[in-house]
Each structure stands twice: as C-alpha cells, then as structure tokens.
Amino acid sequence: MAIPIRNTVFDKIKESNRLTDVELFKSLAKEGHVIAEDRFNKILLDLxxxxxxxxxxxTKEERRIEVVAAEQEVDKIEEQVKETMESDYEASFPGVDK
Known part of the structure; x- marks a missing residue:
C-alpha cells in the first residue's frame, strides 16, 4: 500500500520543524518524489x-513552512474540580496534618 504524498510531505516538514518551500521541494525530489508545482502548492494548502x-x-519567491504546535486547552472549571477532588481526598484521612 502506497503512502499518500501528503503524508510524505508532512513527515518531511515535521523532521525539520521549519524550512522553506524550495528546500522542501528539493528534498522531496532527492528522495524520488517528483511533484508538479501546482500539486505541491495544493498539498501545502491542504495541510x-x-x-x-x-x-x-x-520573499516574493520563497515561503517559510512551519509545523503548528498543538496547544492544549486548559479548562478552568475542570482544573478547579480536580483540585477540589484532591483536597477532599486528602481531607478524608482523619488525624493527618498537612
């Protein structure tokens, strides 16, 4: 089963974390993945x-490509519930001082 070219392109970007479109295009060509320029742009747009x-x-001719850092959203209510549960658990042991 062949790996879709979009996955290959994304793996290349993840390896270097930041590169230009020219570097990525040359790197893919070096590995034998020859892609037309319009297809390459479509893959970048999809990603x-x-x-x-x-x-x-x-510049006018060059683009920077970076991997998006996945941000974890911290739910404030969920955090408060967790803290309350921890303090209730600790308080459930009588005679133990903090």
Missing part, C-alpha cells in the same frame, strides 16, 4: 487548512 502547518512568505 494548512487542516491546521498542521503554517505557510508565510519570506
């Missing part, structure tokens, strides 16, 4: 829409 990468222009 950006999925929220996996960000693409920004460096």
């Amino acid at each position: 950006e829409i999925l929220g996996l990468i960000t693409v920004s222009w460096i």
Whole structure:
C-alpha cells in the first residue's frame, strides 16, 4: 500500500520543524518524489487548512513552512474540580496534618 504524498510531505516538514518551500521541494525530489508545482502548492494548502502547518512568505519567491504546535486547552472549571477532588481526598484521612 502506497503512502499518500501528503503524508510524505508532512513527515518531511515535521523532521525539520521549519524550512522553506524550495528546500522542501528539493528534498522531496532527492528522495524520488517528483511533484508538479501546482500539486505541491495544493498539498501545502491542504495541510494548512487542516491546521498542521503554517505557510508565510519570506520573499516574493520563497515561503517559510512551519509545523503548528498543538496547544492544549486548559479548562478552568475542570482544573478547579480536580483540585477540589484532591483536597477532599486528602481531607478524608482523619488525624493527618498537612
């Protein structure tokens, strides 16, 4: 079973964490993945829409591609419930001082 080229492109980006589109294109070509420029741009657009990468222009001809850091949302209510449960658990042992 062949791995989709989009996965290969994303793996290459993840390896270096940050690179230019020219470097990525050359790296893929070196490994034998020859992609047309319009297909390459479509893959980058798809990955950006999925929220996996960000693409920004460096110069008129060159773009920077970076992996998006996954941010974990901290639910304040959930955090308070956790703290309350921990304090209730600790308070359930009579005679033990903090």
